[in-house]
Amino acid sequence: MPKLTINGHExxxxxxxxxxxxxxxxxxxxxxxxxxxxxxxxxNCRMCLVEVEKTPKPVASCALPCGDGMVVHTDSxxxxxxxxxxxxxxxxxxxxDCPICxxxxxxxxxxxxxxYGRDSSRYNEAKRAVKDKELGPLVSTVMTRCIHCTRCVxxxxxxxxxxxxxxxxxxxxMEIGTYVNHALTSEMSGNLIDxxxxxxxxxxxxxxxxxxxxxxxxESIDVFDxxxxxxxxxxxxxxxxxxxxxxxxxxxxxxxxDKTRFxxxxxxxxxxxQPYVRRNGKLQPASWNEAFAVIADxxxxxxxxxxxxxxxxxxxxxxMFALKMLFKGLGSTTIDCRQDGSDYDISxxxxxxxxxxxxxxxxxxxxLLIGTxxxxxxxxxxxxxxxxxxxxxxxxxxxxxxVDLGYPHKFIxxxxxxxxxxxxxxxxxxxxLKNAKKPMFILGAGALARADGAALHHAVRELAEQFNxxxxxxxxxxxxxxxxxxxxxxxxxxxxxxxxAGTAQIxxxxxxxVWLLGADEIDTKKLGNAFVVYQGHHGDAGAHRADVILPGAxxxxxxxxxxxxxxxPQMALQAAFPPGEAREDWKIIRAFxxxxxxxxxxxxxxxxxxxMVGHAPHLANIGMATKAKWSAFGKTGKIASQPFAPVVANxxxxxxxxxxxxxxxxxxxxxxxxxLPEAAE
Amino acid sequence: MVSSTQSFTFNAENLARAxxxxxxxxxxxxxxxxxxxxxxxxxxxxxxxxxxxxxxVAKMLSxxxxxxxxxxxxxxxxxxxxxxENFVQVCTTTPCxxxxxxxxxxxxxxxxxxxxxxxTADGKFTLVEVECLGACVNAPMVQIxxxxxxxxxxxxxxxxxxxxxxxxxxxxxxxxxxxxxxAQNGPTSLTEKAKTNA
Numbered sequence: 001m002p003k004l005t006i007n008g009h010e011x012x013x014x015x016x017x018x019x020x021x022x023x024x025x026x027x028x029x030x031x032x033x034x035x036x037x038x039x040x041x042x043x044n045c046r047m048c049l050v051e052v053e054k055t056p057k058p059v060a061s062c063a064l065p066c067g068d069g070m071v072v073h074t075d076s077x078x079x080x081x082x083x084x085x086x087x088x089x090x091x092x093x094x095x096x097d098c099p100i101c102x103x104x105x106x107x108x109x110x111x112x113x114x115x116y117g118r119d120s121s122r123y124n125e126a127k128r129a130v131k132d133k134e135l136g137p138l139v140s141t142v143m144t145r146c147i148h149c150t151r152c153v154x155x156x157x158x159x160x161x162x163x164x165x166x167x168x169x170x171x172x173x174m175e176i177g178t179y180v181n182h183a184l185t186s187e188m189s190g191n192l193i194d195x196x197x198x199x200x201x202x203x204x205x206x207x208x209x210x211x212x213x214x215x216x217x218x219e220s221i222d223v224f225d226x227x228x229x230x231x232x233x234x235x236x237x238x239x240x241x242x243x244x245x246x247x248x249x250x251x252x253x254x255x256x257x258d259k260t261r262f263x264x265x266x267x268x269x270x271x272x273x274q275p276y277v278r279r280n281g282k283l284q285p286a287s288w289n290e291a292f293a294v295i296a297d298x299x300x301x302x303x304x305x306x307x308x309x310x311x312x313x314x315x316x317x318x319x320m321f322a323l324k325m326l327f328k329g330l331g332s333t334t335i336d337c338r339q340d341g342s343d344y345d346i347s348x349x350x351x352x353x354x355x356x357x358x359x360x361x362x363x364x365x366x367x368l369l370i371g372t373x374x375x376x377x378x379x380x381x382x383x384x385x386x387x388x389x390x391x392x393x394x395x396x397x398x399x400x401x402x403v404d405l406g407y408p409h410k411f412i413x414x415x416x417x418x419x420x421x422x423x424x425x426x427x428x429x430x431x432x433l434k435n436a437k438k439p440m441f442i443l444g445a446g447a448l449a450r451a452d453g454a455a456l457h458h459a460v461r462e463l464a465e466q467f468n469x470x471x472x473x474x475x476x477x478x479x480x481x482x483x484x485x486x487x488x489x490x491x492x493x494x495x496x497x498x499x500x501a502g503t504a505q506i507x508x509x510x511x512x513x514v515w516l517l518g519a520d521e522i523d524t525k526k527l528g529n530a531f532v533v534y535q536g537h538h539g540d541a542g543a544h545r546a547d548v549i550l551p552g553a554x555x556x557x558x559x560x561x562x563x564x565x566x567x568x569p570q571m572a573l574q575a576a577f578p579p580g581e582a583r584e585d586w587k588i589i590r591a592f593x594x595x596x597x598x599x600x601x602x603x604x605x606x607x608x609x610x611x612m613v614g615h616a617p618h619l620a621n622i623g624m625a626t627k628a629k630w631s632a633f634g635k636t637g638k639i640a641s642q643p644f645a646p647v648v649a650n651x652x653x654x655x656x657x658x659x660x661x662x663x664x665x666x667x668x669x670x671x672x673x674x675x676l677p678e679a680a681e
Numbered sequence: 682m683v684s685s686t687q688s689f690t691f692n693a694e695n696l697a698r699a700x701x702x703x704x705x706x707x708x709x710x711x712x713x714x715x716x717x718x719x720x721x722x723x724x725x726x727x728x729x730x731x732x733x734x735x736x737x738v739a740k741m742l743s744x745x746x747x748x749x750x751x752x753x754x755x756x757x758x759x760x761x762x763x764x765x766e767n768f769v770q771v772c773t774t775t776p777c778x779x780x781x782x783x784x785x786x787x788x789x790x791x792x793x794x795x796x797x798x799x800x801t802a803d804g805k806f807t808l809v810e811v812e813c814l815g816a817c818v819n820a821p822m823v824q825i826x827x828x829x830x831x832x833x834x835x836x837x838x839x840x841x842x843x844x845x846x847x848x849x850x851x852x853x854x855x856x857x858x859x860x861x862x863x864a865q866n867g868p869t870s871l872t873e874k875a876k877t878n879a
Contacts, residue, residue, distance in 0.1 A: 163745035168754040179750040180732060 004070035019061035019072055020048050028074055031083060031112045033090075033197045034149035035062035038253065039158055045090070045149050047112065049082040050074050058082040080116075087117035090147050093128045094198070101145065103199030105212040109147065130175050136183025137666035138262055139192050140204035146176055151195045159255065160186035161386050161406025176200075185674040186406075187379045187651055190261040194244065194254075205262055205663045206242050210234075218575035219246060221562050222260040223314045223555040224658065226445075226481035227358070227380045228564025229256045233556050233575035240264045240556050240576055250359045250625070251564065257379035258667065259651065259658055264556070266661030270539045272551035273580025283549065288581065291548050292595040295513075298531050298547075299596070302512035304331035310506055311337040311494055312518030312536065313483030313655060316560025316572065317619060319552075319585035320485065320494045321612045322600060323517055326589050329598040333500030334511070337489025339519045340449040340482075341503045344457035345635050346490050350628035351457070353487055353567035354381075355475035356440055357625055362388050364476065366436035367396045368412075368429070370419070370460055372444025373403045376648040378480050378565065381442075382406065397429040400444070400644040414643040416452070419459050423466060439469045440476040445486070446647025448479070451640065458634030470630055481565040482647065484555075485518075488563035491616045516542040517585070518552065520656050535588060537578070538656035550592075551582035554657065558584040559605060561619055568625035569618065689733040695721045699741065711742045715752050718742065719759055728768055728826070729760040757811070765800045765807035767845050769793075770824040773810050776817035781834070785821050786810070788835040792842045805846065818862040819855055828853040 003012050006019075006026055013022045018041070023030045034045035043063035050061040053071040058078060073079060091113060098104045130143040150167060153176060157163040162185050164178050178184075184192075192201045215234035222229040222243075229252035232244045243264055245256040275291035276283040286294075299307060309327055311320045320337060327335050346352050356364065361384040374382035382405060388394050389407040396409040399418040410429055412418045421427040425434075433439045441464045447456055461477060469476030481487055489495070496502045506514060509528025516522075518536040524545035534546035537554040557578040563569045578584065583591075586608055593600040602608040613619050618626040652667040653659045691699055699718050706713045715738060722734040730753055739746040753759045760768075771789060773782045790796060793806050800807040816822045819831030823838070830841060832855045841851055859865065 157745075164747055166747040166751040168751055170755045179747060179754070 002066045002068040002070070004066050004068070004072060006072045007075055013066050017066050019050060019052070019059075019064045019066055019070070022066050023050075023061065023072075023074060030061055030074060031116050032062060033108060033112075033147060034151060036151050036154075036195060039151060039154040039195075042150055042154070045147065046086045047083065047090070047116075049079060049086065051076050051078045051082075083116040084118050087113055088122070091117070091121065092123055093144075094147060095127065095144050097145070098199075101142070101199035102202040102207055103145075103196075107199060108197035128172065133175075133177040134181045134183075135178065135201075136189070137663060137670050138190055138204055138258055139184065140202050140207050142200055142202070143175060143177070145198050146200040147198055148174060148176065149197055150176070151197065152176060152192045152201060155192060155195055156184065156186055156189070158390065159191075159383055159386070160188055162186040183671045183674065185671060187259075187375060188255055188257050188383065190258045191245070191255045203242060203261075205265060210236055210241050215241060216575070218556075218573050220556065220575060221484075221570045221572040222252075222256060223484035223562060223572070224259045224263060224655065225257070225378055226484055226486060226565040227252060227378050228484065228562055228566075228568060228570050229260055229380060230570070231256060231260060235556075235575050238576045240267055250357065251566075251568070251570075252380045253383075255380060255383060259654070259664065262663045262667070263652075263658040263661045265663050266538075266657040266659070267554050267556060269662070270656070270660040271554075271579050271582070272537060272539055272543060272549055273578075273582050274551055275581065276546070276549040278547040283546070286548075288591070289595075291550060292592050295533055295548050295592065296595050299330065299513055302531075305334065305500075306510075306512035307332040307515075308334040308501070308506040308511045308513070308530075309336075309494075309515040309517060310339050310503065310519040310522065311335075311485060311489055312339060312516070312520055312542075313485055314555055314657070315485040315489070315518045315585070316555070316558065316562055317485075317488040317492055317569075317616075318560050318605065318608055318612065319517060319589065320489050321492045321615070322586040322589040322602075322608060323515065324492065324494050325600050325611075326593050326596075327515075329593060329596070329600070333496055333498045334502075334506060335494055335500065336496055336503045336506060337485060337494035338503055339522050340445070341507070342445065342449040342453050343502060343504065344448050344454040345633045346495065348629065348631045348633050349491070349567065350475070350477065350630045351461070351633040352479050352481070352490050353628055354442075354478040354480060354565045355628060355630075356478050357566045358384055361385055361440065362391075363474075364388060364436075364438045364440035365394050366433050366438075367394065367440045367442065368422070368433060369396065369398045369400060369405075369409075370441065370443045371400045371447025371450075371456070371644040371647075372442060372480050373401065373405070373646060373648065374442065374444075374480060375403065375405050376646075376651040377444060377446065377482055379651075381480060381565075395429070395432050397432070400447070401646045403646070415641055416456060416459070416639045416644075417641060419456075419463060419639075423459075423463055433467045433469075436467075438474050438476060439464075439467050440478060441467075441469060442478045442480050444480050444647060445482045447644055449647075450642075452637060454635040455637035455639045458636050459639060461632075461634045475627075475630065479565065484562050484564070487565060487567055488561065488569070488619075491563055491567070491619065492612060493615065516546070518542070518656075535585060536656065537582065538660055540656035540659060550588050551578070551580065552585040552588060553578040553582060557582075558586075561609075561622070563619070566625040567618075567628060569620075569622055571622050687731060687733055689722065689726065689731055689737045691721065691737070692725060695725050703742070712744050712748070715742055715744065715749060716756070719749070719753055723759060727766075728764050729762060763800070763804075765805050767806050767825050769806060769808050769842075770811040770814070771808070772812070772814050772816075772820070772822055772824070774813035774817075776813070777821040780820040782821040784835040785823065785833050785838050788838040789823075789842065792839055806842075819859065825851070831855045832857040832859055 032048040043060040048061045049058035051073040133141045153165045218233045222231045230246035230248040234242045247254045275286045277286040386407045399412045422430045443460045464477040507526035511530045514530045515533045520540040520542045532546045533548045534542040535550040556575045559574045652664040658664045702714045702717045718738045735749045739749040822831040837856045
């Protein structure tokens with residue numbers, strides 16, 4: 001425990017802490033460009049120079065480990081001069097184009113030049129100019145602004161595992177680029193925009209549209225996958241301009257994937273902005289009252305057990321809970337939130353969540369992925385596995401379709417028979433799992449949607465117990481869910497009960513009325529002749545089949561609780577208003593219940609939440625992953641021999657919003673060809 | 682960079698040499714062999730590196746291709762564009778310049794009809810200017826492919842280029858017959874032969 005003095009304050013720090021980190025602990029600001037606390041330390045920008053007594057020159061504090069008895073000054077004349085000089089050097093080749101730069105207003109270089117630079121320039125010579133690079137449809141480049149901090153190079157190398165950027169040529173001619181022009185292939189390349197301390201890498205779809213100080217900032221939750229990344233939605237007026245990550249070390253650290261960041265232009269297209277009723281085979285605009293009346297009339301004419309509801313992948317808990325209550329009132333328990341048709345045992349909560357937690361990956365020392373490609377199904381989980389692998393002492397095995405995960409892994413096989421090989425110890429990876437202190441099993445939700453999903457679920461639970469992965473201090477049984485609404489739906493019981501039927505029967509063509517709550521990832525032909533109510537925000541598969549369309553709110557337009565794959569309830573806040581006559585989903589359901597003559601017992605969102613928390617108390621613990629109790633679960637059955645197929649065919653288009661997004665269409669065209677699966681180790 | 686769709690494979694001799702170099706480094710540290718391998722690749726490929734050649738090296742050393750491009754673009758001795766059969770590098774750093782490298786440069790330009798960094802139409806010569814090559818004692822000098830040619834005058838340079846055009850082989854080293862780096866008018870000290878001990 002070195003003890004040092006910084007600006008006259010004594011501080012004890014952990015061994016290996018850098019002087020810069022120690023300064024941060026004391027709340028002393030040290031300017032920096034190349035240093036980033038999630039990346040390696042190259043110490044090449046020199047902005048963080050401090051004065052250390054008994055050293056002849058100022059020292060880069062980011063790369064200087066604290067030593068016992070060190071006396072550091074960050075407020076001396078030496079430091080002030082050093083910072084001014086470094087800043088002057090950095091600005092030599094930096095253009096004075098802040099007024100037309102998208103980074104303007106949130107630029108580290110601008111801020112630090114203001115705070116630590118000289119008041120005026122002494123440089124009269126020519127500045128260098130660098131040709132812009134083509135990095136694909138997401139990141140736009142103005143390379144003349146680059147100060148060569150190499151954060152981007154380290155980010156794609158260390159965090160993404162797709163080393164494609166580098167510093168080419170040298171000295172005055174050095175440039176950051178890919179050398180061979182091609183789009184960046186990482187699914188999280190958008191984070192480059194955030195880590196670039198200058199305006200060299202900026203948001204391409206959002207370029208020249210707004211200034212950072214014009215935004216209304218709303219803290220929310222991402223719904224494009226089940227990770228529940230913490231996001232900030234920036235709006236101007238009623239338009240969502242951009243999405244940025246928020247720091248949450250337990251969930252997304254400070255990254256988000258590209259779908260989260262860039263699919264938002266889909267929120268402006270294909271929107272359902274007024275109710276529709278199908279008349280004479282054609283959907284025609286209608287008023288809310290007309291639409292409700294048509295549904296209510298239809299429901300009155302059919303038997304209650306022939307009424308069904310399916311919830312989609314991006315639905316908040318409140319909406320599902322309200323719909324569940326509505327159906328209870330209608331006398332139907334044929335409701336399901338698993339539109340993928342999975343039918344594994346959900347009797348105990350531990351059976352459908354990621355029990356180790358996302359941060360738990362960092363403790364694991366052997367990870368077995370089963371029927372999943374986390375790179376596409378949970379990009380940030382994959383980033384966490386890569387982070388764990390990078391630290392050393394952790395082996396990763398894959399049973400599933402062969403993919404490039406961005407880190408070396410042992411490909412065990414792509415059929416379920418490999419599970420038996422592990423269980424019997426026939427495969428060498430069994431020994432790795434056996435010797436591991438904290439083995440981790442991650443079962444993909446896609447695999448669970450197979451016909452033999454329930455049996456796979458059971459087999460993996462037994463495997464986890466066999467390798468002692470389930471103990472008091474560690475639970476290594478994990479489901480990587482795909483849908484933001486799934487765990488929430490299961491938590492509040494949006495599942496068939498008391499003789500109600502599940503997705504398979506709902507999609508067997510035997511129902512008279514089917515209420516689709518944002519459910520689009522189904523084969524609508526299987527709805528048969530049912531009268532279909534589609535409540536949702538986009539004109540996608542469900543709306544095309546619908547007889548009545550009730551326009552709802554997208555995730556940015558309502559406040560709602562989403563439970564991520566860890567079982568962590570998180571609250572999304574409303575950042576914009578739904579378009580036209582569209583309304584928040586719980587309100588639609590509440591209004592319809594009144595039409596049916598049996599009004600639901602809540603008049604506002606708060607009352608709804610109170611009732612909902614009564615049913616699922618842990619939903620009140622916003623932001624906390626409640627540990628699920630373990631019990632022997634699972635349904636035995638025959639496991640088929642067919643190989644695991646990739647679950648996410650196209651990472652950039654997985655739902656109604658991203659399918660409507662122009663940016664995602666560009667990604668599909670320009671980036672996906674580079675991402676097609678490659679054989680692993 | 683000149684992009685190239687052509688493929689590249691090491692010939693048997695270079696492959697054997699490359700494998701020998703790779704074997705020098707402990708497992709997981711094969712990337713250390715990148716410079717010698719790029720050098721072999723360049724020699725095999727008319728003195729320049731295609732993208733295919735760099736990709737081949739990257740694959741052999743399990744390196745991401747960008748890491749190889751970084752190295753190849755950093756070092757000036759790797760050529761990323763096709764060069765002539767005779768790669769003429771004229772030193773113009775201070776000692777050579779004081780000893781008349783300007784004359785050598787203009788002699789080359791005139792004789793070959795090209796400027797710095799250019800290649801003759803017949804693909805025989807590429808002319809470049811380089812920084813100190815460490816043969817200052819015999820300045821001015823040029824390097825053509827692997828050999829040094831020292832103690833030059835514009836006339837000597839002209840003659841050398843004529844000979845190269847004619848396909849003759851040049852005598853490397855000092856062009857005035859000076860041995861090693863001894864003084865221009867012969868040795869000034871140690872003129873006697875060493876006496877043998879009785």
